[in-house]
Amino acid sequence: MDLYETIKTRRSIRAYKKDPVEDDKLDRIIDAARLAPTAANKQPFSLIVIKNEQVKHKLKDAYSQEWFYTAPVIICACALPDTAWKRNDGRRYVDVDVAIAMDHLILAASAEGLGTCWIAAFKPEVVKDVLNIPDNLEPLILTPLGYPEIIPEPTFRKSLGEMVREIK
Numbered sequence: 164m165d166l167y168e169t170i171k172t173r174r175s176i177r178a179y180k181k182d183p184v185e186d187d188k189l190d191r192i193i194d195a196a197r198l199a200p201t202a203a204n205k206q207p208f209s210l211i212v213i214k215n216e217q218v219k220h221k222l223k224d225a226y227s228q229e230w231f232y233t234a235p236v237i238i239c240a241c242a243l244p245d246t247a248w249k250r251n252d253g254r255r256y257v258d259v260d261v262a263i264a265m266d267h268l269i270l271a272a273s274a275e276g277l278g279t280c281w282i283a284a285f286k287p288e289v290v291k292d293v294l295n296i297p298d299n300l301e302p303l304i305l306t307p308l309g310y311p312e313i314i315p316e317p318t319f320r321k322s323l324g325e326m327v328r329e330i331k
């Protein structure tokens with residue numbers, strides 16, 4: 164799919180079919196995240212791919228929305244804050260790096276006909292425990308991954324005029 168078409172048609176999907184995600188598609192989607200640019204090329208993130216039903220069940224203590232577990236795959240993007248680039252004033256860019264990688268992943272999924280939904284409103288300490296994540300990694304974003312059961316209408320966006328200030 165053309166990139167602009169993918170950007171326009173992507174939605175946050177909150178209902179999934181049971182159909183499994185093909186391995187070759189999953190590989191391409193994950194690789195799209197790997198290829199993302201990062202500040203000073205530090206690549207301060209890692210991804211956990213969860214297909215195991217028992218592990219998914221345990222994650223309900225971290226994020227309880229039933230629709231989330233209709234997806235056959237869950238991906239957890241973790242930040243590696245200690246290895247990330249910092250600006251001279253100390254500002255860390257690790258969240259930006261993880262977000263870019265996740266956006267690559269999410270757009271690649273959409274281009275493959277698959278649905279995703281960014282999830283930040285989970286309990287990170289429970290996710291760390293269930294997924295056995297070491298202390299140097301911080302779970303930052305979850306997404307389900309699977310074929311959409313329901314594709315919602317586009318959500319509201321501000322106009323360009325509200326968002327862009329041009330200096331000539």
Ligand SMILES: Cc1cc2nc3c(=O)[nH]c(=O)nc-3n(C[C@H](O)[C@H](O)[C@H](O)COP(=O)(O)O)c2cc1C
Nearest residue numbers: 173174175176177280281282283284285315317318
């Ligand atoms: C950083 C981030 C965190 C989000 N966290 C959640 C979340 O915890 N739960 C949820 O249902 N949606 C979450 N969303 C999805 C947004 O609600 C959604 O992207 C927004 O409403 C626009 O809808 P659209 O993605 O269909 O265009 C999150 C999105 C982003 C970018």
